[in-house]
Amino acid sequence: MEEREVRLSKLEQLKQLGIDPFGVVIRDVVPISKVRQASDGDNFSVMARVTSIRQHGKLTFADLKDFTGRLQISFRKDVLGDKYDFFKKFIDVGDVIYVRGSVYHTGRGELTLDVEDFRLQSKCLRPLPEKWHGVKDPEVRYRQRYLDLIIDDDSRERFRKRADIIKAIRELLWSKGFVEVETPILQPIPSGASAKPFVTHHNALDIDLYLRIAPELYLKRLVVGGVHKVFELGKNFRNEGIDQNHNPEFTMLELYQTPGDYEDMMRITEDIFSAAAQVSGAAECVSFKGMTVNLSRPFKRLTFKEAFKHIANLDWSDLDTLEKATAVMKANGIEMTKTPTWENIIQKLFDELVQPHLVDPTFVLDYPVEISPLAKRKPDDPRFVYRFELFVAGMEMANAFSELQDPFDQKARFEEQMKLKEQGEEEVILMDEDFVVALEYGLPPTGGLGVGIDRLVMLLTEAENIKDVIWFPTLRPKSTEAVVEITELDQ
Structure with a gap:
């Protein structure tokens, strides 16, 4: 008889005995992390999943796991009597049980809860993957995240750190006087960034709406409002597209401060990274995708032009026209997939020749106005704007501006973007007339910042794929029959 059939048989036997295989609520429980801080003799109640069982006649050891950790428990025939036999007959690896008992240390020094009473809380009807092999197929890990979390301690720890990082960022911003808000996810105009949106239709209003690509323009409206x-x-x-660093649905932090500019945003960015690194337990140097990354502050700074000069050995005079930039692109064997405008080529050259070499945290400052439609111009050279992007280990981690306040300049830049759209460019920042009207009421000097939370978690937990830090990443659909059965995994 296959193991699942054995478990289904046990389920029926339990029902015949009048025992609820899915338990009743018992509230006097604590997380395993609290038990692990205890002293011998302390009493606790825990509800958690059984992940291993080791039987030795009249003494049985088992491991329990919850989101906070692992705990060894012991069952003794002389303490539990007939309940000990019930455990041996009916409890399987994967079951969720309630246990009550006192803490002691074994001869080998292992903290253990000696069980004085227990109850079945939920019968597991499918066998778990064998713990030494776990869920080896990444597709199964991502599609059946619950299995991944049950079996893989490292995965569970990554997600615990993710929660801690997000909490620490919120607490940091609250301590600085920031107000947390919610802006529309369904938007009539998908603006605020250069990206292709998802579209849906609202039946009652008979209008198309778009999942937001950025909350920027709404948040700046709130700054105008005080x-x-x-x-x-x-x-x-x-x-x-989807790759190791991109998922169509992702988590972003965006913040705005007045009075403020991109210098203030650099300081806040360093504060955010420091707070996140501290709660995640990351060392000053982390290993990521074969690179050693030094997270100590202050972070390095290079202007956009200096980055080309120092890393790609290209003077700005080699790049400042469409003809020159095209020649450099061809000389380096780089192919364009977007419309070959000067701004697209410059961005592509940066992505290919500069970005992969930015390993330690580096602020790249002062971008060309053509690729920064929402940032304030530099008065000493209006061809460039007060903008930075932060790069770490070759990944873009943050983007910030001294925000554009001039409504006439903003409208003109929107119009330039719309011309690109008419020429076939898909990823442009769309005109938002109401946002221009909001600017006419007066946006004070403002600094704005966006930080990719998923990539920050990747870096601090040394995860090489963004899917490993997103609870439920976007995947190609599969039929029900194609989902891997647990019984097919290594036993």
Whole structure:
């Protein structure tokens, strides 16, 4: 008889005995992490999943796991009597049980809870993957995250750290006087970033709406309205490809501060990284995708032009026209997939020749105005703007501006973007007339910042794929029959 059939048989036997195989609520329980801080003789009640059982006649050891850790427990025939036999007959690896008992240390020094009473809380009807092999197929890990969390301690720890990082960022911003808000996820105009949106239709209003690609324009409206320090930490959606660093649904932090500029945003960015690193337990140097990354502050700074000069050995005079930039692109064997405008080529050259070499945290400052439609111009050279991007281990981690306040300049830049759209460019920042009207009421000097939370968690937990830090990443659909059965996994 296959193991699942054995478990189904046990389920029926339990019902015949009048025992509820899915338990009743018992509330006097604590997380395993609290038990692990205890002293011998302390009494606790725990509810957790059985992940291993080791029987030795009239003494049985088992391991329990919850989201906070692992705990060894012991069952003794002389303490439990007939309940000991019930445990041996009916409890399987994977079952969720309630246990009550006192803490002691074994001869080998292992902290253990000596069980004085227990109850079945939920019968597991499918066998778990064998613990030494676990869920080896990444597709199964991502599609059946619950299995991944049950079996893989490292995965569970990554997600615990993710929660701690998000909490620490929120607490940092609250301590600085920022107000947390919620802006629309369904938007009539998908603007605020250069990206292709997801579209849906609202039947009652008979209009198309778009999943937001960025909350930026709404948050700056709030600054105009007098909310001088504001942030949102939530989901954005971009209809783009999927790879190790990209997922169509991702978590972003965006914040705005007045008075403020991109210098203030650099300081806040360093504060955010420090707070996140501290709660995640990351060392000053972390290993990521074969690179050693030094997270000590202050972070390095290079202007956009200096980055090309120092890393790609290209003077700005080699790049400042469409003809020159095209020649450099061809000389390096780089192919364009977007419209070959100067701004697209410059961005592509940066992505290919500069970005992969930015390993330690580096602020790249002062971008060309053509690729920064929402940032304030530098008065000493209006061809460039007050903007930075932060790069770590070759990944873009943050983007920030001294925000554009001039409504006429902003409208003109929107119009330039719309011309690109008419020429066939898909990823442009769309005109938002109401946002221009809001600027006419007066946006004070403002600094704005966006930080990719998923990539920050990747870095601090040394996860090489963004799917490993997103609870439920976007995947190609599979039929029900195609989902891997647990019984097919290594036993």
